[in-house]
Amino acid sequence: MSTATDLLERFGTNYRISEVNEQKADLTFFKVPKDQAVRLLRELRDDAGYTHLAFLTNIDYIERGIFTLNYMLHNYDTRHTLGMHVDLDRDNAEMESIHNMWAQAATYQRELREMYGIRFPGSPRLDDDFCLEGWDQIPPMRKEFDTAAFSLARFYSRDGRGTEDPREHMKQQLYPTHTDDAPEGGN
Amino acid sequence: MKDMDKSFKKDTETEFPLREEMRPHQVTAPDGQVIDIDPLQDYFCQEPPKVHAKSYFKIVEDFYNWARAHSLWILGFGTGCGAIEMRPLMTPRFDAYRYGIQWRPTPRQANLLVISGYLSVKTLKRAIRAYEQMPAPKYVVGLGSCTINGGMYWDSYNTINKFDEFLPVDLYITGCMPRPEVLMAGVLELKKKIKEGRADGANRYVENFEWYKANQKRVIKNWNMPDYNW
């Protein structure tokens, strides 16, 4: 069996694979465009032996206006894991569903629908409540949702909870004569 | 908070649609009889709660309280992580049964609701239902710092911060997580309270019913049940 780079080269003729990152010996990340993703997933599963979908998750890059889906596939024979990234438009996030390829994918897609608002047309029970019930705000895992402000507004907090910034605390209580002029980055 | 963007809304029919089996529908019995059912009316009793009156004689009330203190039946509802430290209590090492405590599978037989740890909004709804189904006099114990002020999850969007706003708490047990010994000490403290006649949470709940309901509805947005259901 070839290494991950060979494998990606093999698929590179048919798919626009970019940003290949060999994180460690048994873990490689790469990126494909949205329209080729599910076709490549199917080929990886059926031909290249990546039969185990470890998880499907999403990363929110709010400053670039994209969502990055991450499909984590594992090959039990070569003991190698592939992380496949797919960029989606953040404002109109929609992705092809893979519930026909892995049974647990439907659950992951339900979770992403609820937590990020990504649509997966055709995925079963997609609009059912997953974790939240009676949720009336924007999907909570999106970066613009401020969970602390929401918690204080809706649940209130009991008096007496103080916050201590350790840096300020140390400055005031322990080293009152210390100045910040010392060179930074001396970690 | 910002108003919700309409594009995220899952169902546009109503704000929070009733579950399918909660809508009025018809059922055909095996013998062919057709029955109309409106679940919100038929599945719940809508009688409002009443204050559990004290006995006229103090000595009788004291006797009642003594008896109540010695048969605390806990509803076996593990709402959070604290439930894992309740299990050792059932086993020979800590043996809570010697204090007249036992775990019951249904709210109808229990008179002590132990909220073991953080309470998500979804569980809060079930906890309220379980509490209202328990026969009075009933007691509530909040376990762990999450019920007191949110604890570790004070900024979480899905866990409540002050449990006593939603149900009348007789006793809090602190810690994250509380050890079995602390649970035992807490229960003994609750017994002392009951014997002194100070554990009147159920009556407080009835007297401040409107306030509790307003708080509960502020948090639970899909309130598809009657106000008091038992």
Place this chain on the structure above:
Amino acid sequence: MFEPTPQVDLSSGKYLKLWQGPQHPGITGNMALELTTMGDEIVDCKTHVGYLHRGFEKLMERRTFIQNFPIVCRIAVPEPTFNEYLYAAVVEELTGIESPERAEWIRTLNLELMRLASYLMWLGGIGAAFGQGTVYQWTVTHRDYILDLFEEMTGARVYHMYIVPGGVRGRLPEGFEERCNDVLNRVEKLLFDVEKVLFNNFVFKKRTKGLGVIAPEMVDQYGITGPNQRAAGFVRDLRRDAPYLVYDQLEFDVITATESDAYARSWVRYQEMHQGIRMLRQCLERTPREGPFQARMPNVLHWEVPAGETYVKAECTRGEYGYYMVTDGSEYVRRVHVRGPSYTHAIALMEKLAVGTNIADTAGLMVSLHTYPPEIER
């Protein structure tokens, strides 16, 4: 493969919709099964989770790396140590910190003790689900002895917060080896008793054999890992296939079975407890007594982890437990995803296996899959 659920006409009067949970003694933890039954037989099963959702992944995004360390152990309640280890491992990989050898041994010891404690609770659970309450009383009591060891080692019974990024928080206490060996002997004796009482019990055999059979071709389709997978005949164990910590220096067997029903899964777990005791004895013997147990760390109060992403996994009692972390070079994490093995076992798999069984067996079926709701919804 997703199979559409059969359309049942509730108004025909043949079916009954039945909720099992969240407040139900036959449910592992706080989750619910929505069963559609015809007589005693289950026609359709839907699982409802989210009763324990705390939004960990969101909370971790707004805490610094060292502030995350005390909260991660609370993700999976009965097995917090795996979260601590994986969080430490994922941060160590991204920052390039290497924990010293002594710490690796102590971590392995800690994880295996936790595995044993978790299995003991599970053994009590499966006993109780099939009417063997005595087993529950025995095993939970013995689990308590292990929790005492944890208290001695770490200062806490359940949430230890012991495995920190860079090593562990302290050395093993004086005389720990003898006390641990003593507890292991007691647990081993208990296990032989349990084998007599539970695994040779006619009622238990009769009810579990043939219950919830996982066909081998379902394993990859449903993402089944851990003992559930090994009971279906697959020799896959992350401790052997992708050794982490010091598992490559320990001797142990990967237990498998072929029947793949509830009994086989129970038997695999039971045998793994013996393997765990074997590994723990090796750990106790070989853990270095000298040397550092904590790597040199930067100032963790403003600790900037370099940008990157990685996925670290470990074999916990239920299967593959993994942490996926994306950092962007700031003091805060960009994204953490926690892959709990119960996610697929309790939802997709349970919905499939429950169909065709009867109501009384759902509790036992669920326990035999060994699911913990807190790691599903996090």
